[in-house]
């Protein structure tokens with residue numbers, strides 16, 4: 189914006205409105221010098237449009253690198269309370285974790301989004317690791333006429349049946365990464381130690397998809413009343429979410445090997461699924477009772493990305 193102001197001060201004729209430019213350039217030619225004058229004005233008009241376009245482009249580039257694209261939420265740096273003292277053993281003890289600023293997807297990855305990835309990358313990586321259990325009866329993306337396509341009606345539901353490898357590689361393919369377990373919990377819990385993303389009141393059906401039948405997922409934007417303090421959606425219920433961290437005991441320590449993405453380790457899942465009871469929807473729940481072989485996909489595990 190500053191560059192536009194400077195240009196307007198030094199060359200005010202460049203800052204005339206586009207409508208005036210059109211009138212000037214379409215005015216009927218008169219005598220002698222008029223064609224030359226017209227050409228100069230046309231060039232100035234083009235110069236103005238070029239500068240304006242460059243300013244707009246630089247703003248877009250800044251947005252792209254700020255980490256707060258429209259589909260992500262910025263989480264400010266600072267400490268929060270992770271885990272709790274009065275819960276299951278794997279959630280103890282409550283401890284302070286200090287995180288740098290990061291951004292996290294507002295909603296989980298959907299079947300429609302993952303279908304794009306499958307068309308680009310395929311369902312197995314170069315190491316032969318399975319990224320997506322396409323042949324599982326619970327998968328909601330199928331190959332039709334040579335193209336991976338989300339099943340009709342499930343386009344905006346969270347993708348499930350994605351292995352931890354698939355989740356990790358999807359995020360990398362869009363210039364992101366999986367959130368750590370600490371990042372997931374802070375995005376859900378904020379800094380006031382709340383029990384659920386929306387606060388401390390018990391789960392209700394207008395806040396999250398839970399207690400539902402097998403495969404009864406819901407669209408990822410269905411529960412604005414279940415938003416976290418940072419307005420992140422669909423954290424509790426619907427689909428559990430893979431995180432980058434290995435499922436190690438607390439306290440959370442990113443330097444103890446749990447964030448080694450090449451380690452052969454069971455990975456964490458957070459947030460509860462559509463078939464979870466209410467007690468699995470807490471912000472501290474680590475999925476200790478969940479079947480979650482990280483090499484496979486599961487009917488109730490999805491993911492979102494961070495940056």
Ligand SMILES: [Ca+2]
Nearest residue numbers: 423425427459
């Ligand atoms: Ca969830």
Ligand SMILES: [Ca+2]
Nearest residue numbers: 321324485486
């Ligand atoms: Ca499976």
